[in-house]
Amino acid sequence: MSDLTRYGYKHAISGFFEFPTENARRILPSHLEPVELHHGTSIFSMTAFDFTESMVGTYGEVVMSVIVAPLVKPGERLPKSAFYPYLVGTTTRAAREHAIERWHLPHWMEDVQMSFAHEGRRITASVGVGGAPVAEMTISDHSWNPVSHLYQSFMKDEEGAFLANIVMEGSQSEHEEETGRIQLFDHPFNKDLMISEVYEVPFRELWMRDGQQTFDPLVTLETAS
Amino acid sequence: MFTPDRLSELTPTAKRVTEAVGTTGENWNMSAAPKQDPERSVFSDYDYSNFYYGAGDDPVNLLKPFSTWYKEALPAGYYLYSEPLQSAPTTEVRVRNRKTGEVQDLLNLASYNYLGISTREEVKEAAIEATRQYGLGASGSPILSGTLEVHNQLAKAVADFKDKEAAIVFPTGYSANVGFISALMRSGDTIFCDQYAHASVVDGAILAKSKTVFFRHNNPLDLERKIKGVRGKKLVVVEGVYSMDGDVCVLPEIVEVAKRHGARLLIDEAHSTFLFGPNGRGVAEHFGLDKEVDFHLGTFSKSLGGQGGFVCGSKDLIDYVNAFGRSRFFSCNLAPPVAAGLLAGMKIVEDEPQLRTKLWSNVAYLRRRFAEEGVDIGKSTSQVMPVLVNNDSKVFAVAEKVQDRGLYLQPVTYPAVPKHKSRLRVSVSAAHTEGQLERAAQVIAGVLREEGVCRT
Numbered sequence A: 001m002s003d004l005t006r007y008g009y010k011h012a013i014s015g016f017f018e019f020p021t022e023n024a025r026r027i028l029p030s031h032l033e034p035v036e037l038h039h040g041t042s043i044f045s046m047t048a049f050d051f052t053e054s055m056v057g058t059y060g061e062v063v064m065s066v067i068v069a070p071l072v073k074p075g076e077r078l079p080k081s082a083f084y085p086y087l088v089g090t091t092t093r094a095a096r097e098h099a100i101e102r103w104h105l106p107h108w109m110e111d112v113q114m115s116f117a118h119e120g121r122r123i124t125a126s127v128g129v130g131g132a133p134v135a136e137m138t139i140s141d142h143s144w145n146p147v148s149h150l151y152q153s154f155m156k157d158e159e160g161a162f163l164a165n166i167v168m169e170g171s172q173s174e175h176e177e178e179t180g181r182i183q184l185f186d187h188p189f190n191k192d193l194m195i196s197e198v199y200e201v202p203f204r205e206l207w208m209r210d211g212q213q214t215f216d217p218l219v220t221l222e223t224a225s
Numbered sequence B: 001m002f003t004p005d006r007l008s009e010l011t012p013t014a015k016r017v018t019e020a021v022g023t024t025g026e027n028w029n030m031s032a033a034p035k036q037d038p039e040r041s042v043f044s045d046y047d048y049s050n051f052y053y054g055a056g057d058d059p060v061n062l063l064k065p066f067s068t069w070y071k072e073a074l075p076a077g078y079y080l081y082s083e084p085l086q087s088a089p090t091t092e093v094r095v096r097n098r099k100t101g102e103v104q105d106l107l108n109l110a111s112y113n114y115l116g117i118s119t120r121e122e123v124k125e126a127a128i129e130a131t132r133q134y135g136l137g138a139s140g141s142p143i144l145s146g147t148l149e150v151h152n153q154l155a156k157a158v159a160d161f162k163d164k165e166a167a168i169v170f171p172t173g174y175s176a177n178v179g180f181i182s183a184l185m186r187s188g189d190t191i192f193c194d195q196y197a198h199a200s201v202v203d204g205a206i207l208a209k210s211k212t213v214f215f216r217h218n219n220p221l222d223l224e225r226k227i228k229g230v231r232g233k234k235l236v237v238v239e240g241v242y243s244m245d246g247d248v249c250v251l252p253e254i255v256e257v258a259k260r261h262g263a264r265l266l267i268d269e270a271h272s273t274f275l276f277g278p279n280g281r282g283v284a285e286h287f288g289l290d291k292e293v294d295f296h297l298g299t300f301s302k303s304l305g306g307q308g309g310f311v312c313g314s315k316d317l318i319d320y321v322n323a324f325g326r327s328r329f330f331s332c333n334l335a336p337p338v339a340a341g342l343l344a345g346m347k348i349v350e351d352e353p354q355l356r357t358k359l360w361s362n363v364a365y366l367r368r369r370f371a372e373e374g375v376d377i378g379k380s381t382s383q384v385m386p387v388l389v390n391n392d393s394k395v396f397a398v399a400e401k402v403q404d405r406g407l408y409l410q411p412v413t414y415p416a417v418p419k420h421k422s423r424l425r426v427s428v429s430a431a432h433t434e435g436q437l438e439r440a441a442q443v444i445a446g447v448l449r450e451e452g453v454c455r456t
Helices: A021-027 A095-105 B062-074 B121-134 B149-161 B175-185 B199-208 B219-229 B251-260 B315-324 B337-353 B353-373 B395-404 B434-450
Strands: A003-019 A036-038 A039-055 A059-068 A083-089 A111-120 A121-127 A132-140 A146-159 A160-175 A179-184 A206-214 A219-221 B092-096 B103-108 B166-170 B190-194 B213-215 B233-237 B265-270 B295-299 B309-313 B385-390 B410-412 B421-428
Touching: A003 A021, A003 A111, A003 A121, A003 A132, A003 A160, A021 A039, A036 A179, A059 A095, A059 A111, A083 A095, A095 B219, A132 A206, A160 B092, A179 B251, A206 B309, A219 B190, B092 B251, B092 B434, B103 B395, B121 B337, B149 B337, B166 B175, B166 B315, B175 B199, B175 B233, B175 B265, B175 B295, B175 B309, B175 B315, B190 B199, B190 B219, B199 B213, B199 B233, B213 B395, B233 B251, B251 B265, B353 B385, B353 B434, B395 B410, B395 B421, B395 B434, B421 B434
Parallel strands: A083 A146, B190 B213, B190 B233, B233 B265, B265 B295
Antiparallel strands: A003 A039, A003 A206, A036 A039, A039 A059, A059 A083, A111 A121, A121 A132, A132 A179, A146 A160, A160 A206, A160 A219, B092 B103, B166 B309, B295 B309, B385 B421, B410 B421
């Protein structure tokens, strides 16, 4: 038996947005440090997954994160980057319960509605809750290359602080053409963000398709707080 | 706060793998996911930005990963940086190739020296004479024993040239921005920087502990959006000419927004002093806004090909910066031979306005030739011309070929510029001949065409 957990996706799309470091610090637990794009400007990211294969079936997932400093250890593979998902929404209860139990990910506790509209070189992910819109993000593609990148996800809940090493494989397009856009709606789902201070054009757009996301076993971190 | 200050609380060595994690995916269709090319190198997967942040217990944890990456990066193209010149940075240079060790004679399109005067005889003679009179260095801080008469002469010459009451000289352009901004601004104040402002502007803001807000490049509407309603002391910082794109600041609109919101305005004319405007004072003079800009900063390393930076303005301003410009008074003053050489260089600038005419004629020539050859130089309207390759994996191959065919140029890639906006940066000088520029245009266009980058 493998100790890895795999999820297959058709699309995984991310937008990376500038927002104030004060906002990032309000979201982050004290043991994590936001990566700053510029002095005083941190990075908020929204990632929308269209999962096609998993132990809990097919489902959609939206992950709202702050980009943080990765944990670098001698002799271990260097992560591409690290993030702190402060809120995850899933389209099914099974997916939600699985991710809470296994990965300690903080969730919106109702099903979210998600749709992907793929038109030419652009894709839009729309997320809603109970019929109300929450977020709509559009990104575009650039050149496509097969990749296998290591990311780190930090989690914290009442049970402790955790780290998951995640390998994202698939065909990837990444660019900084500033062609995308996000609309965040005034909704409790977005209560952690000062929406007016999130710059609506992503400085980076990352699109992965037809790939898989592989989690290493969860690591428990001991922190002072 | 670039260094994580609380992550030392993490003790990952004490980690344990939770036993609760289970197993899935045994029946996974692995072939559905494209695999990474096994030949793909560490170099192509990472870039400088991956080695900046790293939490953990030891500050040296990033050294080994960086060194592993850099060992691959060097032969893959990074050898093109810091190749040692064996001659003066004039239009023709002798360069030791860091990859082969061979010395090559190359046409120089990389050095600043925009007016081509750093090697003029009168400049060299002035520096030699100052060496005889003062020796090698100032041997002290400018506020203690390190101010020599030549420094005062240089400051006065700058103030006169810029038509300002007073000026103060810093040992580098970097220290001018850092020292000036941190002298003037404090915690609780707000600094609005163009997103493409030089690192020295950002570092000055960090040292000032002010809130720093970046507005979109050359976008007064975004500045308006961000400055609106902000109370307290406000400083807007722009550059006359932006160093990576060669575009000129939209100063009239920026001045209007800054004034309407009661903000002071600093213009960094590192790449425009001695070049723009009827008298060469810079972009502010070019737009007829010299008096509307509150603080003027410049360098001696670009147009004059020397070293040092300066700030000019009112006598009160300069007295204050003299008292609180830490980057200046905690450094040794500018070396006297350099100060004397700069004085001689400034005299040439004033006596020979035809040098500016020649520079702009050269700029026009190369712009035209690049346009004819289908070479994209973006929004540049100055002597700084980014030859856009827009392909991060090809830019080093392009740069390597260009050097092999006789041009001295460096590639600029992410994170210095956005992803896929990689380029070669060309610096045009008044010292270039049309023949040299023609050769440059042909070589660059030829290589870009071979690499499939040119439009035609």
